[in-house]
Amino acid sequence: MTILAELGERNVIEEIVKTVGTRVSTGEVLSYPDDAKDLLPKAPRLIVNVDGYGIDRLRLPWRDSSDIGWCAITGSVSDVIAKGGFPDAVLIALGLPPGYPLEELRKLAEGVKDAIDYYAIRLVGGDTNSSSEPWIAVTAIGFTPAKKPPTRKGLRVNDYIVVTGIYGAMGFAAIKGIEEAGRRHWVVERTKRPVAIKELSVVISSNYRWITASMDVSDGLGYTLQTLSIESDARILLTQPPLYEPSLIDECQGSMECVVKTAMSGGEEYGVVLGIRPEGLNNVVKDLEYYNIPFRVVGRVVDGEPGVFYGDKPLEFASWDQFKGWG
Amino acid sequence: MTILAELGERNVIEEIVKTVGTRVSTGEVLSYPDDAKDLLPKAPRLIVNVDGYGIDRLRLPWRDSSDIGWCAITGSVSDVIAKGGFPDAVLIALGLPPGYPLEELRKLAEGVKDAIDYYAIRLVGGDTNSSSEPWIAVTAIGFTPAKKPPTRKGLRVNDYIVVTGIYGAMGFAAIKGIEEAGRRHWVVERTKRPVAIKELSVVISSNYRWITASMDVSDGLGYTLQTLSIESDARILLTQPPLYEPSLIDECQGSMECVVKTAMSGGEEYGVVLGIRPEGLNNVVKDLEYYNIPFRVVGRVVDGEPGVFYGDKPLEFASWDQFKGWG
Numbered sequence: 001m002t003i004l005a006e007l008g009e010r011n012v013i014e015e016i017v018k019t020v021g022t023r024v025s026t027g028e029v030l031s032y033p034d035d036a037k038d039l040l041p042k043a044p045r046l047i048v049n050v051d052g053y054g055i056d057r058l059r060l061p062w063r064d065s066s067d068i069g070w071c072a073i074t075g076s077v078s079d080v081i082a083k084g085g086f087p088d089a090v091l092i093a094l095g096l097p098p099g100y101p102l103e104e105l106r107k108l109a110e111g112v113k114d115a116i117d118y119y120a121i122r123l124v125g126g127d128t129n130s131s132s133e134p135w136i137a138v139t140a141i142g143f144t145p146a147k148k149p150p151t152r153k154g155l156r157v158n159d160y161i162v163v164t165g166i167y168g169a170m171g172f173a174a175i176k177g178i179e180e181a182g183r184r185h186w187v188v189e190r191t192k193r194p195v196a197i198k199e200l201s202v203v204i205s206s207n208y209r210w211i212t213a214s215m216d217v218s219d220g221l222g223y224t225l226q227t228l229s230i231e232s233d234a235r236i237l238l239t240q241p242p243l244y245e246p247s248l249i250d251e252c253q254g255s256m257e258c259v260v261k262t263a264m265s266g267g268e269e270y271g272v273v274l275g276i277r278p279e280g281l282n283n284v285v286k287d288l289e290y291y292n293i294p295f296r297v298v299g300r301v302v303d304g305e306p307g308v309f310y311g312d313k314p315l316e317f318a319s320w321d322q323f324k325g326w327g
Numbered sequence: 328m329t330i331l332a333e334l335g336e337r338n339v340i341e342e343i344v345k346t347v348g349t350r351v352s353t354g355e356v357l358s359y360p361d362d363a364k365d366l367l368p369k370a371p372r373l374i375v376n377v378d379g380y381g382i383d384r385l386r387l388p389w390r391d392s393s394d395i396g397w398c399a400i401t402g403s404v405s406d407v408i409a410k411g412g413f414p415d416a417v418l419i420a421l422g423l424p425p426g427y428p429l430e431e432l433r434k435l436a437e438g439v440k441d442a443i444d445y446y447a448i449r450l451v452g453g454d455t456n457s458s459s460e461p462w463i464a465v466t467a468i469g470f471t472p473a474k475k476p477p478t479r480k481g482l483r484v485n486d487y488i489v490v491t492g493i494y495g496a497m498g499f500a501a502i503k504g505i506e507e508a509g510r511r512h513w514v515v516e517r518t519k520r521p522v523a524i525k526e527l528s529v530v531i532s533s534n535y536r537w538i539t540a541s542m543d544v545s546d547g548l549g550y551t552l553q554t555l556s557i558e559s560d561a562r563i564l565l566t567q568p569p570l571y572e573p574s575l576i577d578e579c580q581g582s583m584e585c586v587v588k589t590a591m592s593g594g595e596e597y598g599v600v601l602g603i604r605p606e607g608l609n610n611v612v613k614d615l616e617y618y619n620i621p622f623r624v625v626g627r628v629v630d631g632e633p634g635v636f637y638g639d640k641p642l643e644f645a646s647w648d649q650f651k652g653w654g
Contacts (some may be wrong), residue, residue, distance in 0.1 A: 004649045004650045005651060007650065008648050008650055008651045009648045009649040009651070010648075012649075013564055013648060014600075016624065022328035024346050027475050029475050029478065030374075030410060030476055030478055031478075032478065034410070034479055034560070035376060035406040035409065035410070035479075035542065035543060035545075036374050036375060036376040036406040036407050036409070036410045036412065036476075037374070037375055037376070038372050038373060038374050038412075038471070039373040040370045040371070040372060040373070040374070040376060040475050041373065043461075044367070044368075045365050045366070045367060046365060046366040046367070046368065046373070047357075047363050047364070047365050047366075048363060048364055048416075048418060048451060048466075048468065049362060049363040049364070049367060049418070049452055050418035050419070050420045050451055050452050050454050050464070050466055051420070051454045051457075052420030052421070052422060052454045052456045052457050052464065052545050053456060054456055054457060057456075057457070067428065079363040080365070082362065083357060083361070083362070083363045083365070085363065085365075088519075089375075090376035091375060091466055093377045093379030093420070093464035093466075094379070095379065095381065095422075095460075095462050096650075098650045098651075124375060124531075125375055125376055125377045125466075126377065126502045127377050127379045127464070128650075129381055129384075129462070129649055130381060130384070130649045130650055131381050131458075131460050131462055132420075132459065132460045132491075133453075133458050133459045133460045134455075135422050135456070135458055135462055137377070137454070137464035139375075139377055139418055139452075139466040139469075140363075142374065143338075144365070148356050149356050149357055149363075149365050151356065151357055151361050152360065152362075153360055185568070193625065207474040208597070212653050214363060215362065218362070288651060294492065295459060309542060314582045316496075319355075320457055321335050321336045321337075321457075321595075322336040322339075322456055322457045323331045323332045323334065323335055323336050323339060323423075323425045323457055324332060324335045324336070
């Protein structure tokens with residue numbers, strides 16, 4: 001088994017570049033192995049984001065290293081999409097132990113490559129480091145023609161709340177535990193390689209006039225709704241559950257309270273929550289349908305203190321804190 | 328002593344933002360705590376880079392956490408500058424143990440703030456993670472008006488080689504060891520907070536027609552020269568040492584071979600090595616002098632196989648490999 005210490009830094013980087021590839025767009029000058037990359041803007045506004053991960057913490061038992069590479073790229077790209085940005089490029093910083101197997105590095109790089117191809121983006125920069133605990137940090141750079149990318153703070157009374165994506169798999173794992181979740185084919189399948197829907201950036205950027213707020217569901221749907229409510233100083237009243245995994249009905253023995261709580265818990269689900277002015281709802285719905293993006297209008301913004309209510313009860317959900325754990 | 332697990336993720340981020348601050352430029356919409364940031368380009372071409380660090384590995388005994396924050400920002404900004412980019416913004420991903428002291432986090436953030444102020448840039452994104460070994464990854468984004476930012480590959484026969492910066496302190500530490508280095512005031516002072524010179528981006532971007540290659544000295548001067556030589560498939564003949572620490576003369580008991588070897592070893596020295604067409608040398612020299620940037624014309628590109636020669640001998644130096652260590 002070859003390990004990174006035998007390869008040396010230069011060859012570790014070569015290995016990643018060989019697997020992932022680099023692509024230089026027209027008019028650009030710098031490329032691997034230059035220490036910095038030049039990019040020509042593809043729209044009038046940049047959208048940028050960084051997300052880091054402990055590689056072992058992304059490792060659900062059914063995720064191999066390639067899935068982790070996929071997940072790390074998806075997480076960062078998703079935030080760009082949620083702001084109406086068209087993802088263009090990523091930069092990756094890696095920390096790996098000197099004893100890390102080359103084979104696992106290759107798999108990780110293959111997952112990165114899969115994601116980069118899927119999102120039609122490219123790798124434009126990277127750095128490798130020695131670290132006892134392996135980690136990955138991904139910076140995503142995108143461009144948007146939108147004059148006002150949606151913030152977290154814009155919800156106003158009467159806005160409709162739209163949730164894209166199908167929920168419940170990660171929530172099941174959060175509530176029932178990883179071991180139990182591993183026995184459910186539908187959970188494994190849904191959580192192995194979560195997907196951010198690229199076409200959402202078209203919908204969001206072309207409807208920015210009516211989209212008052214937008215946030216991706218990387219930290220769980222309940223947490224996302226609550227955060228939008230607090231940041232916008234606005235009350236959200238849910239009247240319908242989001243789209244959820246059909247298997248949840250059985251798992252919850254028909255209890256809708258259980259279905260909703262499970263759908264609201266979890267994380268790494270890369271739908272978005274949108275606030276939409278009433279006059280724009282039809283346009284947004286039409287565009288979401290055009291791109292076959294699964295969604296549901298789940299409720300509205302109502303008068304009152306910040307908070308998220310489902311019917312007449314405050315919303316319940318489990319959420320993850322990097323330093324505190326599940327709570 | 329307060330630790331991060333007591334604060335929770337949200338408060339950890341608040342703590343950093345409170346210390347470092349955020350700054351929204353005219354026309355920009357998104358800001359903390361949005362998951363992505365929008366930027367309006369400030370020149371026709373972006374220059375981007377990512378650099379990661381094990382926080383404990385940046386920790387020379389005389390560097391506190393604030394120095395480490397400084398160093399991490401400087402390392403990434405330096406690569407943008409070396410390509411003629413005007414640094415505009417950074418994104419920071421952090422991995423810290425739940426037991427990490429709040430006080431050390433604050434110091435780290437203060438060092439980041441110092442660097443951000445010094446380079447007149449801003450923090451536009453961040454992410455925190457739990458990690459047994461603390462790490463930091465910094466993405467720097469800059470803009471340049473240069474049509475052809477210099478690569479590593481452009482050296483041509485007859486080019487002059489110009490080295491900016493003053494060398495020897497990190498090389499002394501690399502060769503003599505950290506303990507010995509810690510007893511030298513001049514080494515401690517020079518290596519505590521290495522500086523990248525911002526004005527270099529003006530010199531490089533306005534002279535890009537004559538600058539055939541450029542690379543920053545983050546991995547040691549010898550390594551940088553060697554890399555430029557190999558990547559450009561060109562032989563470098565050095566006829567003068569770079570500017571070096573005056574104390575080296577005593578330390579080397581007058582041996583110029585020792586002085587040069589020490590100056591060529593080391594790393595985290597954020598000067599640049601430039602290849603310059605003969606017809607452009609006067610312009611570049613004039614600009615370097617105008618901005619008071621320390622530099623020396625150290626040699627030229629000559630006919631022959633790739634390699635770096637000092638007089639008639641191949642250059643000797645120590646260099647660092649992330650996965651192999653010093654070699």
